[in-house]
Amino acid sequence: xxxxxxxxxxxxxxxxxxxxxxxxxxxxxxxxxxxxxxxxxxxxxxxxxxxxxxxxxxxxxxxxxxxxxxxxxxxxxxxxxxxxxxxxxxxxxxxxxxxxxxxxxxxxxxxxxxxxxxxxxxxxxxxxxxxxxxxxxxxxxxxxxxxxxxxxxxxxxxxxxxxxxxxxxxxxxxxxxxxxxxxxxxxxxxxxxxxxxxxxxxxxxxxxxxxxxxxxxxxxxxxxxxxxxxxxxxxxxxxxxxxxxxxxxxxxxxxxxxxxxxxxxxxxxxxxxxxxxxxxxxxxxxxxxxxxxxxxxxxxxxxxxxxxxxxxxxxxxxxxxxxxxxxxxxxxxxxxxx
Numbered sequence: 001x002x003x004x005x006x007x008x009x010x011x012x013x014x015x016x017x018x019x020x021x022x023x024x025x026x027x028x029x030x031x032x033x034x035x036x037x038x039x040x041x042x043x044x045x046x047x048x049x050x051x052x053x054x055x056x057x058x059x060x061x062x063x064x065x066x067x068x069x070x071x072x073x074x075x076x077x078x079x080x081x082x083x084x085x086x087x088x089x090x091x092x093x094x095x096x097x098x099x100x101x102x103x104x105x106x107x108x109x110x111x112x113x114x115x116x117x118x119x120x121x122x123x124x125x126x127x128x129x130x131x132x133x134x135x136x137x138x139x140x141x142x143x144x145x146x147x148x149x150x151x152x153x154x155x156x157x158x159x160x161x162x163x164x165x166x167x168x169x170x171x172x173x174x175x176x177x178x179x180x181x182x183x184x185x186x187x188x189x190x191x192x193x194x195x196x197x198x199x200x201x202x203x204x205x206x207x208x209x210x211x212x213x214x215x216x217x218x219x220x221x222x223x224x225x226x227x228x229x230x231x232x233x234x235x236x237x238x239x240x241x242x243x244x245x246x247x248x249x250x251x252x253x254x255x256x257x258x259x260x261x262x263x264x265x266x267x268x269x270x271x272x273x274x275x276x277x278x279x280x281x282x283x284x285x286x287x288x289x290x291x292x293x294x295x296x297x298x299x300x301x302x303x304x305x306x307x308x309x310x311x312x313x314x315x316x317x318x319x320x321x322x323x324x325x326x327x328x329x330x331x332x333x334x335x336x337x338x
Contacts, residue, residue, distance in 0.1 A: 013047040015114070015169065016093030020083035021101030022053040026062040028102045028213070033066045035104035035211075040111055047093050049073065050101075051083040081180035081187045084165070088179065097169040102213050106131075109209035112144050113169060116203055124199040125152060127168040130210040144207040152196030155204065156256035160263060160303065163192040166210055174198040184234040190241065193260045197253055228275045235268045236285065240292060259302065265294050266309055273319075274326045282319060 017036050021029060029050075036048055048070045052058060054077030060067070073086060084098060095117060099105060113126050165180075165188045178194055180187045196202065239261060246257035269289075272282050289295035296314040300306065312318035 011092065013093040014041065014045040014117075015095040015097055016047040016049060016087070016091035016172070017097050017099055018084060018087030018091060019048070019050045019099050019101050020053060020080055020087070021050060021055070021059070022077065022080075022083075023055045023057075024059070024101045026059050029059055029063065030066070032099060032101055032104045033063070033070065035107065036099070037066070037069060038107045039105065039114065041114070043069070047071065047091060049087045049091055051075065051086050053077050053079065053083040079183060081182045081184065085179050085182070088175065091172065093172060095169050096172050096175070098165045099210075100166055100212075103166065104211050104213075106209055106211055109144075109207040112205065112207045113209050116146065116205065117169070120149070120201075120203060123149065123171070123201050123203050124174050125168055125170040125196065125202045127155075127162075127202060127204045128207050128209040129205075130162075130164070130167055130212045131208050132212050132214055134211075144205055146206075147204045149201040149203050152199030152202045153252050153256045155202050156193060156196055156260055157252070159204075161193065161196075161260055163188045164212070165191055166212070168192075170195060170199070174200075184237065185231050186235050186238055189235070189264060190238045193242065193257060194245070197249075197257065232268070232272060232275070232285070235264065235271070236288070239264050239268060239289075239294065243292065243294060259300070261294070262297060262300060263302070263306070265289065266297060266306060266313075269295075269297075269313055270309070273322050277323060277327050279320070279323055282323065 019029075019032060033048065033050075036046065039046070050070050050072050052060075052072065052074040054075060058074055060072055060074075063070075063072075071090070073090070075083070075086060087098075088096070097105075109128065113128050116126050117123050174195070176198065178191065178198070180191050184190075242257060242264070243261045246254050246261060249257060269282075269286070272278075272285055276282070286295050297306075297310040299310070312322060
């Protein structure tokens, strides 16, 4: 498949928007692109890179209204990680923003994020809020609380982490050799904490800048048996990898990344219970965690939910109770919300 660039990127745009897409309805891609073009950035300040990950039919012919504004790359279907990595390979912006092709930026909220990096040129990463509310654009008047810059390590030590790679914009210079791992699900869970460890100045703002669309047939919603096992296996691999990295860090970095490992492990156990409803599957996977020193969950004063789940999961009777109620369709918690 041939790559097709519809515009020539400037030497150093302020921000590169990397949009991975596979077989999406064109109207969703159009909404996504339009949300970027509505931002107060001129052509020299923005770079929009659309990575078509081998869709059965290229959407380019139906995106003629946007052709002069984008760099379009079509590649063999290789997955979300490979598509994002391709964007990282070619982007030229000082900052990078990932946008999933079926989502969109909220202009009012995202303009506030742009103001932050313009007024704070030392900022390495700006983290913002997102919404799943389709009417969010009508409610963008909430207070935009902006916190004092801290290191990414400090932030992870004191906060739960929303790992979606679309939930922040970051300086390209801190990326180094960090890339997404090809072929796995939950790739953001691995990428985001490792990126934050490289950030010396992170600014968190409460502004809602991103609309995350939930589609019933998306990868994240798939729940067949083979997909469930792949999801769990990939999550386990990421947990083990991050735990190994944490063990070799200095005290602050180790404490920060270990908190993330503990949260991911908690989410992983919860998903074993709610997705498999199998005591045998749960015990098998818990034994592997135990062999790596990751279970029982360590005592830590993170949140009340973490402390509750830690106490309940460490005892067989507590696990049996959670397995029992999971069979009655208790809601699956959002990733890393405990």
